[in-house]
């Protein structure tokens with residue numbers, strides 16, 4: 001399919017506010033699932049997502065190229081995009097996150113591994129969770145795709161935040177790795193999990209929070225999770241478990257937040 005045709009379909013099936021982003025990005029049709037499974041038409045309700053015949057995962061039908069994604073997350077696009085989705089600013093989130101999610105995340109993490117130990121958050125955003133974990137006695141490190149935000153959060157919280165998708169290769173291993181609202185953005189799901197595994201101490205644990213939707217009814221109810229430019233994979237419970245199991249991990253649900261499961265994951 002031609003690039004122009006792809007963009008036409010994307011524009012026809014998204015909010016007009018996304019048009020400038022679609023025009024600045026390059027896309028290619030998804031050819032197979034992360035699991036290697038064949039992709040098929042899913043539902044007329046979701047023209048921009050397909051369904052994997054093997055694992056049930058819903059990959060985006062047109063995947064932004066790696067170059068487009070790098071530009072998207074490392075530039076002002078991402079901020080503009082968040083504004084389109086009416087997301088609060090970094091400072092608003094730093095305050096607001098404390099009122100809902102942070103106390104819950106901290107409880108789950110304490111249950112998985114109490115301090116002192118080393119924690120890495122991948123895609124730490126405004127950094128509030130790491131800031132609070134540091135006060136609780138954890139030794140914290142973050143990574144953030146946005147260079148400006150990484151520097152800002154380091155300064156604001158005193159927690160070292162690397163710029164990128166993962167810390168540098170010579171970085172030590174961690175006892176807890178936190179992945180919140182990030183897995184669905186990773187273009188290469190298998191490599192992402194492998195990379196996480198390589199940075200985990202032998203008895204280390206991973207906490208993941210991401211959209212997981214098992215039925216069409218639930219998907220329609222949480223339609224806002226289907227953002228075709230940034231949410232490249234919407235997992236089902238089965239596809240999520242398979243992704244981690246294939247890498248030698250076992251995932252168990254520790255709770256639920258914003259109607260989506262929170263998982264504690266450890267090596268088998």
Ligand SMILES: [Zn+2]
Pocket residue numbers: 033034035036037052053054055056057239
């Ligand atoms: Zn699959």
